Amino acid sequence: DTGVSQDPRHKITKRGQNVTFRCDPISEHNRLYWYRQTLGQGPEFLTYFQNEAQLEKSRLLSDRFSAERPKGSFSTLEIQRTEQGDSAMYLCASTPDWSSYEQYFGPGTRLTVT
Amino acid sequence: AQSVTQLGSHVSVSEGALVLLRCNYSSSVPPYLFWYVQYPNQGLQLLLKYTSAATLVKGINDFEAEFKKSETSFHLTKPSAHMSDAAEYFCAVSEPGGGADGLTFGKGTHLIIQP
Numbered sequence: 345d346t347g348v349s350q351d352p353r354h355k356i357t358k359r360g361q362n363v364t365f366r367c368d369p370i371s372e373h374n375r376l377y378w379y380r381q382t383l384g385q386g387p388e389f390l391t392y393f394q395n396e397a398q399l400e401k402s403r404l405l406s407d408r409f410s411a412e413r414p415k416g417s418f419s420t421l422e423i424q425r426t427e428q429g430d431s432a433m434y435l436c437a438s439t440p441d442w443s444s445y446e447q448y449f450g451p452g453t454r455l456t457v458t
Numbered sequence: 459a460q461s462v463t464q465l466g467s468h469v470s471v472s473e474g475a476l477v478l479l480r481c482n483y484s485s486s487v488p489p490y491l492f493w494y495v496q497y498p499n500q501g502l503q504l505l506l507k508y509t510s511a512a513t514l515v516k517g518i519n520d521f522e523a524e525f526k527k528s529e530t531s532f533h534l535t536k537p538s539a540h541m542s543d544a545a546e547y548f549c550a551v552s553e554p555g556g557g558a559d560g561l562t563f564g565k566g567t568h569l570i571i572q573p
Contacts, residue, residue: 348501365522377560382508385562386462387502417465435501443510445490445552447561449501 346370348450350436354458357426364422365453369438376419377413377447379435380404388437393419426457460485460488460551464564473571477536481523481549481565484530492550492561493523507530519543544571555569 349368357363369376374395379387390409391401395416405411410424415420423430433454438448467479475492483489490509494502513525523534532549546568550561 347485379560384467384565386550386566387561388560389560392560437502446504446507450502451499451501454499 348436348438348448350434350450351451352426352453353396353451354454354456356458359426359428359457360422361426363426363455364420364424365434365455366420367436367450368418369413369436370440370448372440373438373448374416374441375415375439377437378419378421379437381433381435381452382431390421423455426455431437431455460553461491461560462549462551462562462564463493464547464549464567466567467565467571468568470544470572471539471568473541474538476479477521477534477539477543477569479534479547479549479569480535481532481564482530483551485553487553488527488552489551491523491525492552493517493532493534494548494550494563496546496548496566498545505534507546529539539569539571541571541573544569 351366377392378390381387390405391411393413408424411421433452435452436450459526461484463482492507493505496502505521506515508515516522521536546566548566549564552561
């Protein structure tokens with residue numbers, strides 16, 4: 345079991361550019377979560393998937409954000425027209441099934457928008 | 459809506475001393491509660507969890523926490539601090555059964571260990 349992986353680990357982009365992050369959950373984990381963590385704060389829930397279905401989205405997820413999980417395996421989080429306020433650590437977590445409550449986190453992708 | 463309050467953004471203790479990190483929650487139903495640890499530039503690692511079984515929960519690295527419903531608290535303790543415990547600690551809450559909205563985290567407490 346290799347754990348949750350995220351790519352890239354760091355991303356620096358200019359304001360207005362689009363960025364895409366990838367998360368690979370632990371094999372056979374059905375639920376996948378995305379969180380955002382800004383400096384000095386705890387992670388904030390963005391969205392989650394049950395297999396390939398996106399079941400919940402936070403109000404933090406503006407129209408510039410989109411997430412997908414094709415075939416219920418890896419997931420991508422895209423931010424369009426990035427703003428400086430998007431600078432944060434983006435964390436991915438997964439759980440085995442609907443009844444599991446223990447979320448396993450990846451190392452995160454740190455985004456810096458200049 | 460659920461919320462978590464962690465008292466003290468920074469806590470400093472001497473090596474070998476008791477560690478006490480405070481967490482209070484607000485929830486309309488008895489929640490599940492978690493403590494996570496985060497080392498610099500890393501993801502979160504689960505220390506321990508409360509899921510309506512025993513109120514005193516033991517976790518990894520000699521950490522433990524006690525769920526007190528009357529006080530809506532879930533404080534984290536460790537009898538003897540080690541230098542390797544220096545990190546950011548987050549208390550989190552979810553609705554029983556996992557919660558559709560993911561975890562709600564506190565703002566974190568930075569634990570400093572003095573030699």
